[in-house]
Amino acid sequence: MANTIPVLEIFGPTIQGEGMVVGRKTMFVRTAGCDYSCSWCDSAFTWDGSAKNDIRQLTAEQIWTELKEIGGECFDHVTISGGNPALIKAIGSLVELLHSHGVKAALETQGSRYQDWFLKIDDLTISPKPPSSLMKTNFSVLDDIIETLIKEKRMAHISIKVVVFNDDDFEYAASVHERYPEVPFFVQVGNEDLTTIDNASLTQELLKKYEWLIDKAVAAKNMNDVRVLPQVHALVWGNKRGV
Amino acid sequence: MANTIPVLEIFGPTIQGEGMVVGRKTMFVRTAGCDYSCSWCDSAFTWDGSAKNDIRQLTAEQIWTELKEIGGECFDHVTISGGNPALIKAIGSLVELLHSHGVKAALETQGSRYQDWFLKIDDLTISPKPPSSLMKTNFSVLDDIIETLIKEKRMAHISIKVVVFNDDDFEYAASVHERYPEVPFFVQVGNEDLTTIDNASLTQELLKKYEWLIDKAVAAKNMNDVRVLPQVHALVWGNKRGV
Numbered sequence: 001m002a003n004t005i006p007v008l009e010i011f012g013p014t015i016q017g018e019g020m021v022v023g024r025k026t027m028f029v030r031t032a033g034c035d036y037s038c039s040w041c042d043s044a045f046t047w048d049g050s051a052k053n054d055i056r057q058l059t060a061e062q063i064w065t066e067l068k069e070i071g072g073e074c075f076d077h078v079t080i081s082g083g084n085p086a087l088i089k090a091i092g093s094l095v096e097l098l099h100s101h102g103v104k105a106a107l108e109t110q111g112s113r114y115q116d117w118f119l120k121i122d123d124l125t126i127s128p129k130p131p132s133s134l135m136k137t138n139f140s141v142l143d144d145i146i147e148t149l150i151k152e153k154r155m156a157h158i159s160i161k162v163v164v165f166n167d168d169d170f171e172y173a174a175s176v177h178e179r180y181p182e183v184p185f186f187v188q189v190g191n192e193d194l195t196t197i198d199n200a201s202l203t204q205e206l207l208k209k210y211e212w213l214i215d216k217a218v219a220a221k222n223m224n225d226v227r228v229l230p231q232v233h234a235l236v237w238g239n240k241r242g243v
Numbered sequence: 244m245a246n247t248i249p250v251l252e253i254f255g256p257t258i259q260g261e262g263m264v265v266g267r268k269t270m271f272v273r274t275a276g277c278d279y280s281c282s283w284c285d286s287a288f289t290w291d292g293s294a295k296n297d298i299r300q301l302t303a304e305q306i307w308t309e310l311k312e313i314g315g316e317c318f319d320h321v322t323i324s325g326g327n328p329a330l331i332k333a334i335g336s337l338v339e340l341l342h343s344h345g346v347k348a349a350l351e352t353q354g355s356r357y358q359d360w361f362l363k364i365d366d367l368t369i370s371p372k373p374p375s376s377l378m379k380t381n382f383s384v385l386d387d388i389i390e391t392l393i394k395e396k397r398m399a400h401i402s403i404k405v406v407v408f409n410d411d412d413f414e415y416a417a418s419v420h421e422r423y424p425e426v427p428f429f430v431q432v433g434n435e436d437l438t439t440i441d442n443a444s445l446t447q448e449l450l451k452k453y454e455w456l457i458d459k460a461v462a463a464k465n466m467n468d469v470r471v472l473p474q475v476h477a478l479v480w481g482n483k484r485g486v
């Protein structure tokens with residue numbers, strides 16, 4: 001099992017809806033398992049047991065074969081998401097295989113665990129979780145990760161992203177930005193309604209919340225070098241999965 | 244007059260709603276004058292004479308003073324837009340002044356004219372206009388501009404963005420991307436309704452159009468290394484000016 005990756009979904013091509021390469025045409029590979037249990041997790045099925053019968057243990061080669069079957073010639077970028085893919089050592093072999101085919105790799109993790117293959121990810125998003133998640137950031141681990149990434153000159157390939165639901169989260173985001181001022185920094189609106197299927201009203205709700213976050217960032221002089229983004233995919237597709 | 248810049252609007256801080264630094268907290272300086280007259284120009288007041296009494300000839304220092312008056316300590320990034328700011332030689336002195344204060348500069352132009360100060364812009368968007376604009380791209384000028392930017396190693400600071408309204412525009416975008424494959428490439432949905440004040444229905448219209456553009460890009464194997472974006476500011480604020 002050491003060389004396999006627990007996979008829950010492979011889909012695309014679609015676009016990346018968040019963060020440093022928002023809008024990028026990409027395939028998605030979603031891995032199972034997380035060491036967190038955020039109160040508002042929009043991928044709880046990756047760790048809460050509800051989809052455990054859908055988990056497949058796949059090798060990097062099997063994942064590549066499936067990506068090609070689904071995506072054909074229509075992709076050159078793969079986003080690995082979770083859960084927390086940083087729990088999985090074998091991701092390194094997948095990233096190498098993608099690169100050998102001229103395909104780039106993006107990955108998001110909360111920054112609770114380091115892997116050597118972080119240094120090979122083309123677009124690495126570290127997304128520490130704010131107070132509303134009810135999780136507690138281990139800053140000594142996070143400091144080590146960021147320090148390594150800076151030392152290894154990965155600045156053009158990394159970013160920090162904090163999801164913000166309320167004022168406390170915004171304070172937390174500001175403190176993370178002040179702690180790592182050299183790292184490209186993104187704040188993103190959270191989605192408070194993960195079950196509605198009324199997309200038009202969800203869109204209005206998300207845009208109202210986005211405007212609130214823009215207003216906060218605009219007024220904060222410790223939040224100048226910052227990018228404020230919505231979840232573009234949630235605006236377009238609401239809570240639908242696999243798009 | 245050689246050292247002054249014709250200014251129509253100075254406002255912010257707000258966020259950049261488009262392109263390579265979408266979401267970036269920024270101030271805006273809008274210059275007057277354009278050598279194009281795109282059929283769907285959303286800034287026609289910069290060149291159609293309707294705002295000619297609002298044009299002020301300002302020096303770089305005057306612009307900086309006004310930026311500080313309005314933005315205070317709450318910005319470190321200024322976006323220069325138009326019209327076509329590439330018509331104005333004196334922009335170079337503004338960019339230098341901004342840099343001397345530790346402030347970054349972004350600028351968008353259609354690529355019909357080169358200026359030496361292109362090499363100093365932190366986030367330079369070249370946005371050639373597709374057929375629906377009724378303008379004709381001068382590719383010999385554009386080739387020279389892109390070649391210079393590549394030779395001067397500005398790749399981390401530039402992007403090409405094409406606004407797409409219809410299938411012909413999409414073909415044009417693909418041909419531009421194939422012509423300059425090394426340059427980071429963005430396609431963006433056009434706004435077909437520049438007068439409505441019904442923001443909720445405009446949002447739905449823009450998101451429907453955005454989904455159409457995503458579908459086209461996803462299906463096109465000559466459009467893999469591409470980012471597909473909406474105009475985020477139009478989703479939030481509709482056609483309102485000065486936000």
Ligand code: SF4
Nearest residue numbers: 034036037038041083
């Ligand atoms: S870290 Fe991510 S996947 Fe894990 S519980 Fe939190 S939001 Fe969900």
Ligand code: SF4
Nearest residue numbers: 277279280281284326
């Ligand atoms: S180039 Fe830009 S400012 Fe000039 S007419 Fe076209 S859209 Fe308007």
